[in-house]
Amino acid sequence: MIDPWQRICEKKVLDDEGRAAIVAQYGPRGKKALDAVDRGLVQKYRDFFVVTGSTGDHVVSEGVCTCPDFAFRQKPCYHIIAVRIAEATGGFEIVDRWYQETWKM
Template identity: 70%
Template sequence: MSDPWQLLLQRKALDEEIRAALIAEYGTRGKKALDAVDRGQVRKYLDFFVVTGTTGDHVIDEGVCTCRDFAFRQKPCWHILAVRIAEATGKYVAHDTWYQENWKG
C-alpha cells in the first residue's frame, strides 16, 4: 500500500485510497483522526492547532500533544494525525486569534 503522507502531499485531498492507507497504517488512531477532520474538530489559531477530543481540547504544537496518550507513548496520537491531515488538506477551522487569549483552563 502507498504511503498516505506522500499521497496527501501530492493530492492535497482525502480520497478512499488515502483514507484506507491511513487506517491500515494507524488503525483506530487513523480512523479517529479522519473522523475529527471530517467533523471539523481541528482548529488552527495563530499560536497552536487545537483538536477537540473525547476529554476536551488538546493543543498540538510542533508535533507534541497535550493528551495523555502522547504523554505516555511519546508517539503520534490521533490528535497529531488529525492535525497533519488537516494541514495537508486545508480542512481545519481557522481562527484569527490567539488560543492562549481565549483559553479558559
C-alpha cells in the same frame, strides 16, 4: 503499502485510497483522526492547532500533543494525525486569535 502522507500531499485531497492508507498505518487512531477532520474538530489558531476531543481541547504543536495518550506513548496520537491530515488538505477552521487568550476566558 501506500505512503498516506505522500499521496495526500501530492493530491491535496483525502480520497478513499488515502483514507485506507491512514487506517492501515495507524489503525484505530487513524480512524479517529479521520473522524475528527470530517467532523470539523481541527482548528488553527495563531499560535497552535487545537483538536477538540472527547475529554476537551488538545493543543498540537510541532508534533507534540497535550493529550495523555501522547504523554504516555510518545508516539503520534490521533490529534497529531488529524492535524497532519488537516494541514495537508486544508481541512481545518481558522480562528483569528491566540489560543492562549482562551485560557483567560
